[in-house]
Amino acid sequence: MSRATKNLAEGSVTLLVGLALALFADGIEIPVFTLxxxxVVLVVVGAALLLTGLVQAVRER
Known part of the structure; x- marks a missing residue:
């Protein structure tokens, strides 16, 4: 598995988990931080990983 494929897979999973947390974890309270x-942070990180994976995939060709 190439590095670009790993970044694309990891980015998409991170983005989806972050999106689920951002949309559906509004009422859940944790003492240290809000979910x-x-x-939102996971969505940003996932988008950055997806972008990195896309750039790497284009450079491999």
């Missing part, structure tokens, strides 16, 4: 903010 909606964690979801």
């Amino acid at each position: 909606t903010k964690v979801g």
Whole structure:
């Protein structure tokens, strides 16, 4: 499995988990941080990984 494929897979999973947290974890309270903010951070990280994977896939060709 190439590095680009790994980044694309990891980015898509991270983005989906972050999106689920951002949309559906609004009422859940944790003392240290809110899950909606964690979801937003995971969406941003997932999007960055997807972008990195796409750039790597284009460069491999």
